[in-house]
Amino acid sequence: MPKPGRLFGLGVGPGDPELITLKALRLLQAAPVVAYHAAKGKKGNALAIVERYLDEKQLLVPLIYPVTTEILPAHMNYDAIVSDFYGEITGLLRTHLDAGTDVAVIAEGDPFFYGSFMYIHDRLAEDYETEVVPGVCSILGGAAVLGAPLVYRNQTLTVLSGVLSAQDLKTRLAATEAAAIMKLGKNLAKVRGVIDDLGLLDRALYVERATMEAQRIIPLAEVDPESSPYFSLILVPGEKWAGSAG
Secondary structure, eight states: OOOOOOEEEEEOBSSOGGGSOHHHHHHHHHOSEEEEEEOTTSOOHHHHHHGGGOOTTSEEEEEEOSOSOSOOOTTOOHHHHHHHHHHHHHHHHHHHHHTTOOEEEEESBOTTSSOTHHHHHHHHTTTSOEEEEOOOOHHHHHHHHHTOOOOOTTOOEEEEETTSOHHHHHHHHHTOSEEEEEOOGGGHHHHHHHHHHTTOTTTOEEEESTTSTTOEEEOGGGOOTTTOOSSEEEEEOOOOOGGGGO
16 A cells, blocks of 8 residues: 555635745645636636746646525525535545655645635544645735734734624624624625724725625625625724824
């Protein structure tokens, strides 16, 4: 039996191909097999970020999501569908690893920050030598392009999912000094309403596809809730510290 291959989870950054780390790039280019998540009929953001760095000799393995939203018809069980999906794709990755072939799974942003790789890691890391390379996450990419320092001195930053109920969002936002809200899309109207209710609309900043070619920065009050993409986020930076003014 050959020695099992190694599993790599590579964070490739939020969109700009130059934001991949040197370590992730080195391991990416050395991997015989590169796996990537994508929706059916689409390339996937992670692959779009790194494809310029790949060699034609590398085997690309698409991991096609069965669903791309957590809100499904009543007769469909999201957790069961996704669990079956990860069972299937980890079985596929095992065939390469058991054959002695290294596999790099690329992840937009960071593998362990809302990253799909974490579910692969949960299933395979105990059985194979595994290394995870962190990446620039979308929150930091968004802060950079917005020119928005997130937290000063001892302020607390809270990361929230837009999927939360309006009441949960209001409670958590009211209790923190700075926030990043992800997973917007169809949740945008609800999230914006909460921000407005808390009197934070003037501080809140919105960006779509931060650092990508299709990046768009719009005042939050002007965003059309029906067209807000999944890859958008809202930042509510901490109030500027007086000492930072010099």
